[in-house]
Amino acid sequence: MNLSDQLSLTAKNNLHKTAYVFNGEETDYQTLEGSVTKFASSLQKLGYKKGDHIALVVGNTPHFIIGMYGAMRLGLTVIPVNPIYTADEIAYIVNNGDVKGVITLDILMEKFEQMVQLIPNVEHYIVGETTPDYDVTQSSLSDKAFSFTKLVYGGSLELNRPTLDDDDTAVILYTSGTTGKPKGAMLTHKNLYSNAKDVAEYLEIDAHDRVIAALPMFHVFCLTVALNAPLVNGSTVLVVPKFSPETVFQMTKDYQATVFAGVPTMYNYLLQYPNEDEKDLSSIRLCISGGASMPVALLEKFEQRFNVRVSEGYGLSEASPVTCFNPLDRPRKAGSIGQNIVNVENKVVDQDGNELPPGEVGELAVRGPNVMKGYYKMPEETEASIKDGWLYTGDMARMDEEGYFYIVDRKKDxxxxxxxxxxxxxxxxxxxxxxxxxxxxxxxxxxxxxxxxxxxxxxxxxxxxxxxxxxxxxxxxxxxxxxxxxxxxxxxxxxxxxxxxxxxxxxxxxxxxx
Missing domain, CATH: 3.30.300.30 (ANL, C-terminal domain)
Structure with a gap:
């Protein structure tokens, strides 16, 4: 099973259920499934085939969801890119990632028009319209530019789907590059599907949930926890174009949201929001924190103010990303990233790779179906990171007697x-x-x-x-x-x-x- 096939199955069983909400407009699973197939067929007509690479340079919009699932349905490898990156940063990823086409938005086309000489191998720009009067034919790249909307509406529901193997690369996520040039983590269909399915099971995300996607979708935390996991089980994704406390509170009220995923900074902003009359998260059953360690004082203040559980977890791009979460069937431990999720193992090791006993600090290593197959075109870096099937995370951690893990800090910090x-x-x-x-x-x-x-x-x-x-x-x-x-x-x-x-x-x- 893979995410594309799972979406088809979910849509078949939930035709008229809302798949996502964007700017007040609800889209059901039947419509989403049709759009994904039609977009894939249009890509096929443009000459795309299994194994080609396509960059996804958009924010939190339906273009991201349809673009990613449509490309994966055709067997393409999707490379999500932060749209606010500079021209040089985008060019490095596009060139290093051997990108054939770019899916982007009209508001970003001026940037691509100015950097076209930096990415000479890009054959197509598929442009999502955010304003009704945008016309791709007016672009200086008009000979390579195509309307996203027209490709969706002009596509066919008859698609000869390629066979997607578990070990085919579905997504390449470029890491932040804190110690040099970004590295492209190759995530397979098995990696992404298994982690989405296991996260949904562990956090009990199902068709009754309405999940707020306020984190950027190009980031693996949102991609798996707030997009893929909900869609696997037929939930509704509430798409927030750009995070703000006001928007989150309003979306929660309007759609009776049940799950919120964010990084500690977001929780701090929600807690500090000055308008007390709007600070209502009473419909939320679970808040998920990740991306960085959440200060215990902030966690306790947030839970006390909003009377909602915050379950802290841990992940990294190379693991699709989730490896640990605080379990829901018992009290969470403040300051802990929790225990192993389903089908994933974590351990703390010394410099020689020997497992350390509870209480001792060492490097966190991870093993499971979610671990990447390697860094794109970087065999030496891959060999340094994955040893005997274990991914060495670079994070220093300890484990207590009950199997709860605690991140002490980044090894490099x-x-x-x-x-x-x-x-x-x-x-x-x-x-x-x-x-x-x-x-x-x-x-x-x-x-x-x-x-x-x-x-x-x-x-x-x-x-x-x-x-x-x-x-x-x-x-x-x-x-x-x-x-x-x-x-x-x-x-x-x-x-x-x-x-x-x-x-x-x-x-x-x-x-x-x-």
Whole structure:
């Protein structure tokens, strides 16, 4: 089974049930299934065949859903790309990914017109219309440009579907590239389908659920948890074009949403939203947090304010992405990413790959049907990441006696102070415990005496909070070598499009000031 075939089966059993809602318009499963097939047939007429690569450079719109499922139905490999990337960033992915065609939006065509020389091998631009008066024939790329809408409506429901093998590459997700050029994680049909199915089962997502998709769909967290998993079981996806607390509260009220998935920053924004009259999540049965570790203080404040359970999990692009979640049939453990989900194994290992006993910190390794088959055109990086069937995540973790895992920090974010290990999250949790601190990020910087020193960046909700206040708090709860050398106040912390705090930007900021 694969996602494309599963969509056909779900549609057959739920013809008139709403598959997704976008800008107030509801689309049922029968219509979605027809659009996917017709789009696939139009791609076929353009000369696309199984194994070709197509980039998906759109935001949270129906174009993403139809484009991805339509391309996969034809056996193409889909490469989702962040639409706000620069021309150089997009060009690298398109060229490295051997992309034949680009699915994008009219509002992004000017960018592609300006960068056409950077991506000479692209044969087609399939343009989704967001405004009624857009005309692809007016584009300077008109000889290569096609209307997304016309391809859907002009397609055929008679499609000779290719056979999709479990190990065929369905999607290539390019990682953020924090340590160099982005790497393309090759996810197979088996990877994506198994993880969507297992996540839906583990979190009990079914046809009664209405799931808010406010995370960007090009990111693997949203792709699996808020799109693929709901569609596998016939849920309704509530598509949010761009996250804002106001939109989430309104969508929840209008459609009685039952599941919300977000990164910790989103939960912080929802909690800090000033209009108390609109802050209602009473229909939500489950909030899912991932993408980064959620501070315990934030989790507890959110649950208390909204009377809803927040289940924290863990994943990474290379694992499609989910490997752990806090189970729903027992109280969740604050600060834990939970236990193994169905069909997936996690373990904590030392530098030699030996499994460590409960309580000891080591690198988290993962094994299961969700683990990628490798990095595209990067055999050496693949060999370094996957050893004996286990994916080495680069995250430092520990496991307790009951099999719950805890992320200590990214391996690369470890700070060495005078030979002692300092995990930024441990320091961040202490600073987050101050009731007037809303955001924290801790990094290590070179220090002539100790090798490295701890620097903390904080965002406060009250100007009366001082560095002295926070230093006093740190001295009360942290060993001397863990105490920040300096605490800096910012109006906000730098984040990527999914809301993850960018420590690298903070390091660059410090370096530029020296």
């Amino acid at each position: 470890l700070v060495l102070v005078g030979g002692y290990n300092v995990y930024p999250r441990e320091v961040e949790e202490v600073l987050y415990s101050h009731e007037k601190i809303s955001e924290v990020a801790v990094i290590g910087v070179p220090d002539p005496e100790l090798g490295e020193a701890v620097i903390a960046f904080v965002v406060s909700t009250d100007d009366s909070v001082t560095e002295e206040n926070l230093m006093t708090l740190s001295k009360e709860k942290l060993a001397k070598y863990k105490i920040p050398k300096e605490i800096r106040f910012l109006e906000e912390l730098p984040k990527n499009t999914t809301g993850k705090i960018l420590r690298r930007s903070l390091r660059d900021q410090l370096a530029s000031q020296q």
